[in-house]
Amino acid sequence: MADEGSTKTQTAGVTRRVVLATGAGAAAASILPLDESAQAQMPSAHVETGRKVHLSALINGQRVSLELDSRASLLDLLRERLGYTGTKKGCDHGQCGACTVHLDDRPVSACLTMAAKIDGRQVTTIEGLSTGQDLHPMQQAFIDNDALQCGYCTPGQIMSAVACVTQGRATDPDAIREFMSGNICRCGAYVGILAAVEQAAKVMEG
Amino acid sequence: MPSQVFPEIARVDARDKVLGQALYGADINLPGMLYAMLVPATIAKGRVGELDVRRATETAGVVQVLSIGDFPTLRPEISFLGQPIALVVAETIEAAIEGAEAVTAVYEASPFVALMSSPGAHRVPAEGFSTGDVESAFQNAATIVEGTFETPTQHHNPMELFGTVAEWSGGRLTVYEGCQNVDAVKGALAKALNLSPDAVAVKSEHVGGGFGQKSPPKIQTALVAQAARLTRRPVKLVAPRGQVFHIANYRPRSIHNMRLAANAAGRLDAISYDVVQENIPDGGFRSTGYHEDIARLYAIENFRATAADVHIDRQMPRHTRGTHPFPAGFALESLIDEMAHKLGKDPVQFRLDHQAKKDIIAGQPLSPHFLNDCLTEGAKRFGWSKRVPEPGSMRLDDGTLVGFGVACGIFGASMSASEATLRVRANGTTRMISSGHEMGQGMLTAIANVITQGLDINPDRLEIQLGDTTRGPQIATVGERGTASCIPVALKAVHALRAKFEELAGSNPPAGNLHEQLARLKRPYIEVTATELAPGQDPSALKAFRSGGRAGAGPDYPGFTSMSYIAQFVEIHIDPMTRRIRMPRAVSIADIGRVVSPRTAKGQMYGGVVWGFSTALREETEVDPRFAGYLNDDLADYVIAVNADIGNIDVGLIDQPDPRINSVGVKGMGELVMLGTAPAIANAIYHATGKRIRKLPIRIEDVL
Ligand code: FES
Ligand code: FES
Numbered sequence: 059m060a061d062e063g064s065t066k067t068q069t070a071g072v073t074r075r076v077v078l079a080t081g082a083g084a085a086a087a088s089i090l091p092l093d094e095s096a097q098a099q100m101p102s103a104h105v106e107t108g109r110k111v112h113l114s115a116l117i118n119g120q121r122v123s124l125e126l127d128s129r130a131s132l133l134d135l136l137r138e139r140l141g142y143t144g145t146k147k148g149c150d151h152g153q154c155g156a157c158t159v160h161l162d163d164r165p166v167s168a169c170l171t172m173a174a175k176i177d178g179r180q181v182t183t184i185e186g187l188s189t190g191q192d193l194h195p196m197q198q199a200f201i202d203n204d205a206l207q208c209g210y211c212t213p214g215q216i217m218s219a220v221a222c223v224t225q226g227r228a229t230d231p232d233a234i235r236e237f238m239s240g241n242i243c244r245c246g247a248y249v250g251i252l253a254a255v256e257q258a259a260k261v262m263e264g
Numbered sequence: 265m266p267s268q269v270f271p272e273i274a275r276v277d278a279r280d281k282v283l284g285q286a287l288y289g290a291d292i293n294l295p296g297m298l299y300a301m302l303v304p305a306t307i308a309k310g311r312v313g314e315l316d317v318r319r320a321t322e323t324a325g326v327v328q329v330l331s332i333g334d335f336p337t338l339r340p341e342i343s344f345l346g347q348p349i350a351l352v353v354a355e356t357i358e359a360a361i362e363g364a365e366a367v368t369a370v371y372e373a374s375p376f377v378a379l380m381s382s383p384g385a386h387r388v389p390a391e392g393f394s395t396g397d398v399e400s401a402f403q404n405a406a407t408i409v410e411g412t413f414e415t416p417t418q419h420h421n422p423m424e425l426f427g428t429v430a431e432w433s434g435g436r437l438t439v440y441e442g443c444q445n446v447d448a449v450k451g452a453l454a455k456a457l458n459l460s461p462d463a464v465a466v467k468s469e470h471v472g473g474g475f476g477q478k479s480p481p482k483i484q485t486a487l488v489a490q491a492a493r494l495t496r497r498p499v500k501l502v503a504p505r506g507q508v509f510h511i512a513n514y515r516p517r518s519i520h521n522m523r524l525a526a527n528a529a530g531r532l533d534a535i536s537y538d539v540v541q542e543n544i545p546d547g548g549f550r551s552t553g554y555h556e557d558i559a560r561l562y563a564i565e566n567f568r569a570t571a572a573d574v575h576i577d578r579q580m581p582r583h584t585r586g587t588h589p590f591p592a593g594f595a596l597e598s599l600i601d602e603m604a605h606k607l608g609k610d611p612v613q614f615r616l617d618h619q620a621k622k623d624i625i626a627g628q629p630l631s632p633h634f635l636n637d638c639l640t641e642g643a644k645r646f647g648w649s650k651r652v653p654e655p656g657s658m659r660l661d662d663g664t665l666v667g668f669g670v671a672c673g674i675f676g677a678s679m680s681a682s683e684a685t686l687r688v689r690a691n692g693t694t695r696m697i698s699s700g701h702e703m704g705q706g707m708l709t710a711i712a713n714v715i716t717q718g719l720d721i722n723p724d725r726l727e728i729q730l731g732d733t734t735r736g737p738q739i740a741t742v743g744e745r746g747t748a749s750c751i752p753v754a755l756k757a758v759h760a761l762r763a764k765f766e767e768l769a770g771s772n773p774p775a776g777n778l779h780e781q782l783a784r785l786k787r788p789y790i791e792v793t794a795t796e797l798a799p800g801q802d803p804s805a806l807k808a809f810r811s812g813g814r815a816g817a818g819p820d821y822p823g824f825t826s827m828s829y830i831a832q833f834v835e836i837h838i839d840p841m842t843r844r845i846r847m848p849r850a851v852s853i854a855d856i857g858r859v860v861s862p863r864t865a866k867g868q869m870y871g872g873v874v875w876g877f878s879t880a881l882r883e884e885t886e887v888d889p890r891f892a893g894y895l896n897d898d899l900a901d902y903v904i905a906v907n908a909d910i911g912n913i914d915v916g917l918i919d920q921p922d923p924r925i926n927s928v929g930v931k932g933m934g935e936l937v938m939l940g941t942a943p944a945i946a947n948a949i950y951h952a953t954g955k956r957i958r959k960l961p962i963r964i965e966d967v968l
Contacts, residue, residue, distance in 0.1 A: 105355040107325030108362070129358040138299070138357060143291035144284020146472070148423045149505045153899040156423055184284035197282040201274060204867050208704030209281030210423040210472030216282060232908075239906040242899060244423045244473050245704050246874025247867065248907045 104139055113177040117142070118186025132176055133157045133168035136183060144184035144213045148242070155241030158214040158221075159183045165221040184213035187220070196220050199258035205250035211243045219255045220262075228259040268717070269919065272862040276712045276728075277470070277702065286470045289441040290427025294498040297429070298327055299357045300491055301364040302484060303350035304507055305342045308892035309376035309577045312340045312349055312369050319366040320352050325359025328352075328495050329367070330487065336456065337487045342371070343544075344579040345893040346510025348484060353491045353499055376577035378892035380517060380542045387540070389572045390551045393559075395624050396566030401534030405525035409602045413522065413595035414959040416884040417542070418515040419894075420584055421904060424472020426503040426512065428485050430492040436463045437489055443468040443731070444479040444701050445740040447812035450733045456486035457493070461812075468731040471703040476583040477512050478703075479742045480548065484511065509897035513582035514885060516542040516549060520595040525566075530607050532600075532618055534566035535559070539592070542581065543573035549582045557589040558596045559625055560827055561635075561674045562618035578892050583742065585875060586938050589675055594960065597671035597943035602956065610653070611670050611947065612643050615831075623825035631826040631925060634855040634918045635672060638831035642670070645914055646833040646851040655954035663840035669948025670833050673939025676819030677826040677857070677922065677931035679798035680739045680749040681805035686757040687791040688719065690782035694726045696757070698750050699809075701731045701741040705934050706864020710747050711754050713861050714928075718758035720777040737810045744828070744932030745816060751860050752926040753796035760792040799824075799925065818925075826925040828932055830854040832873065832940030836948035843964045847877055847945065848911040857931035858921040868937050869915035876941020878905035884961050 106127050114123040117140065126139060133150070136142040136159070145168055148156030152170040159168045160182040188194040196219050199205070206212045215238070222228050222237040234255045235248075243251065280286040305312070317329045331350040332338050338349060352363035377385045402408065422442075429440040437459065443449050446466040454461040471478060484501060492499040503511065518541035525534040539554045555569035586593075604614040616636050623630050643649070651668040652658050658666040685697040696715060702708045708728050716723045729735045730750075739749050765778065774784035782790065795806055798817035809815035819826050833851040838844070850873045859865050882903045886895040896902045921929020942960060949967060950956050957966045 105325065107355055107359045127356055127358045130356070134357050137291075138293070141293055142284075143287070143293070146288075146423070147290070147425060147502060149899045151505070151898055151900070154423065184282075188283070193279075193282065200282045201278040204275055204278070204863050206275070206278065206281055206704070207706070207864075207867050207871060208422070208424070208471060208473040209277070209286050210288060210704075212281050213284045235908040235910070239908040242423065242904055242906060243874075244421060244475075244904065245867075246871030246878075246905070246910075248874060248905075248910045249870045249913050250867065251907060 111174045113174055115176045115178065116180040118182060126173060128174055130173040131169050132159070132171040132173045132181070135173035136168060142183045142185055146210055146213060148211065155218060156211050156214040158217040158241065160217060160221065165218050184216060187216065194220070195261040196254065196258040199254035203250040203253040203257060205254040206247050207245035211241060215241045215243065215251055219251070219258065222255055223259045223262045228255055270713050270717060270860050270862065273709065273713050275706060275864055276709045288424055288427065288470050288472045289429060289468065290425065290500065290502045292429040292440040294429065294431055297498040297500055298353050298355060298495055299360045300351050300353045300488055300499050300501040301360040302348045302501070302503060302507055303352065303364045303367045304346040304510060305349050306345070307342055307371045307373045308345040308378065310342050310371050310373040312342065313372050314370040315349060316368045317350060320363040323359060323363040323366055325355040326352060326363040327354055328491060329363065330491060335487055335490045337483060344510070344577065345891055346507060346579070348487065348511070351487050351491055353495055376892050378576065378578070378889045379887055380574040380576065382889060386575045387572055388575060389570070392570040393555055393625070394568045396534070398534045398536055398566045398568040401566040402523070402525045402536065404527065405533060406528040407526040407603065407606055408523060409599050409606060410523040411595070411599060411956070411958050413520040413598065415518055415591040415594060416960060417517045417887060418584060418879060418883045419509055419512065419885050419902060420475040420477035420514070421899070421902065422473025422475055422477055425505060426482060426484065426508050428488045429498060429500045430489040431498040432492055436465070438465045438467065439485060439489060440467050441485060442471040442478055444471065444474045444703065444742055446701070446731060446733050446738045448740065449481045449485060451812050452481035453486055453489060457489055466733045468701055471701055471731070474701070474703040474741070475585040476742065479740065480513065480582060482511070505899060506897045509894045511579060513580055515584035516581035518591045520591060522595045522599055524599045524603055526603055526607065530609065532562060532564045532603070535564055537569040539569070540572045540574060542576045544578070544580050545575055547573070547580050553588040554592040556625065557674050557676055557827070558592045560620060560623050560630065560825065561596065561672060562615070563620045564618065565624065567624055586935050589673065589939055590879070593673055593939050594943045594946070597940065598946050598956070598958065601947040601950065612639055612648055615639055615672060623820060626820040626825050628820070629824050631824045631922050633827065633829055634920055635829040635831065637918050638829055638853040638855055641916055642831045642833050642851050642853040645916065648833065655951050665838040665840065665952040667836040667948035667950070667952025668833070669836065669944040669946070669951055670831065671940040671943035671947060673830040673832070673936055675744060675828050675932065675936040675939065677748060677828050677925055678743055678745040678816050678818035679926060680745055681797045681801055681809040681815040682739050682749045682753050683736065683793065683795045683809065684750065684753045684757045685791065685793045686715070686761050687789050688721055688761065688778050688782065689789040690779055690787060692722050692725050692779045694721045696728045696754065697735045698728055698730045698754065699737060699739045700746045700750050701738065703741065705746065705868060706861050707746050707750065709864045710751055710861035714751055714754045715758055718755065719761065721779060737812065739809065739815065744934040744936060747860065748926065748930050748932050751930050752928050753794050755928055756796055757792055757794035760794050761790060764790055764792055824924050826922050826931060828854065828856050828936045830936050830940050832876070832944045834941065834944045834948050836945060836952055838952050838967055843967050845881060845949065845962065845964065845967065849913070850941070851914045852937070853916040853918065854933060854936060855918045855920065856933040856936065857925065858929040859917045859919045860928065860930055862917070865917060865933065866915050868933055870913050872937020873913050873941050874905050874910055875938035877909060877945070879938065879960060880942035880945040881961050
């Protein structure tokens, strides 16, 4: 499933749990409970400790059922248990926006959301935003307007930016700037981010 | 000849980044991986008396606890708050945090010095610099301006935390971590773990922002590697932001006394400059570096500088974006503005009148540069002519105070010896093994542009490898020398490959692009390796490069000195009621030599203005004198510029090659791009209010 083009982003020698994430849109196998057979794709099955909770949720359109430490954040569930490492940890305190994902179509900080809270709900991460080779209009707009440098804040920016448009908040430059101000970009790509949201809003709103 | 203009191409790693597929250190997940958490010391100085790890060891899920004596990093002597005293390794992050919180320590605390102003702070003079006759210049001066300028402790705070993954396999160690200098990390790991350097690999394919923070090896990396060795499982540590504030380096607070003399003709004649900064003994950030770049900015013949450190008991301060020329330039550019006002001259024209041709430190010519073009182009785009000179004279209808400000910046154009290997294959792919680190500055895109302009290859199937010690030696990507080091050698490799192909194909080459031509010639691939030195270097620099040693040179080369230049203009609005300071627009024009990647260079220009704004009006790390720790050690309280802070920014690049520095004429820009913004803002605030603010960050209360 990982094609020629994407292998170059892999690091040699790593069995890539991200394989799931890469193909999330493309039609990856469904994620099974940890004690079942998804081992090939999820080699580091966690030994969960502490008080355990069971949860079942739709993540990027895939049914996920598992048991995990009740203290785990949604961010650590996504990154460390499910391999959706596109969602980044910049502060773990709800202060930077790098971990923004959509929970039932609303943007949330995954670091401030307890994993247990997503039981029965839907989560979309950057990996689930587009399908196959096609980019989401916001992803394309980020490329077109060079709305990034190091790229670390970018997944969170894009998830917030999509919400900015779908919630009808991309009405003028100042409204966009205001909405996007929960997402820090230390590289300072704000000019490009504004331009990207403006471009994508036109496409998304048709 | 360095004459070719490069077209704009898209950022080559943008697609991976918008898909969330670019892998940073902490994104690596390995089978059986454990999670670690550091336990920080809660005193600034003294000794760990007792350390109780029993409860931590008994915590469910905890696999291993390393504590004092288990590894050299974990020392009983404490020299800064937050110094690691233990590492807890567990099956999950949650268990590791619980275990780390269960560790208790009893300390024997010693008195400490938290701040430069703390009682007992020790002042240590450093070497000064003097040229010309400063004393008589001041004696004969017609006009003198002077001031004491202060810039605060600031932390880099790239968005990427300190993430480390360590894995052992057959006695060999592999570390995944965001670095600006993987070779230094490799060397430090080999030493700390008693390994041959050949047994250590460091991989840093993508770096989530560096800004200087990730140049030196980090204190926790070898410890994580040791934990992986003991547990025989891969270990991941992601240090929390609050801990990073205490274990990462930072920009030291510094105080600058500067005096400027002008003669009766209104020409600048002398600078006298005394600087003192906070530091630790043998710290890695020299107080003697402050005068070095700014002394080359204008034609001012007489210059005298002194420097000193005040020793504090905190972790080591180091290079932070803009390094010495940022605080020094804040002082100089504020005083130049003040002098211009005092002499009744326009601040842009006053700077134009002092164009420097000579490097007064090395006593040799400056390479031709275009600072004056930056100033005139910037003034035009900004609409500087609409400025009414009198302070406080420009207002909006609602009473908002308006200020226009300008300032320049300068940074040494250094280079490193380096090497590149280029292979074009008949199967349609191309690979370059280069050297350096992609931190968002656009190095990959710049290299790709050189290759795709020079060779008829498939641009979509070009792979550039760097930031990985297994690919070959990697230059330290610091002091804005990355692009200037890897671009000339990339061009050389392109030329060598073309020559090799011509030799191969003879006078009648087959049709098609290079891949197709190779296929028709039944050659699976051709490959060349090129090396390049900085001006004046001999081959020993290459040897140093290959063995992880110091391979850099400049900005003073034999016979000439090369610098990068910027002119920045800002408009500042101050609300008449709340005194809130805003920056609705900025213009930034730079001379960075030949522009190799216009798109990513512009990205840096935008980002530099944001950094400058942030350092001028937002950022200060507040040191708690009671503990010598940081009060605002998170991203809510350490305030960084956000999108709503930033108005319209117009950027431009002169794009004239420096004919002397290298074959492409490319100079660096990563540090330069933020240098003029803070003094331009301070100067605009003066223009709006008539108040000179000589310390950063500038707050509402400063303009009440
Ligand atoms: S990591 Fe969640 S907001 Fe910063
Ligand atoms: S692109 Fe680096 S933090 Fe935003």
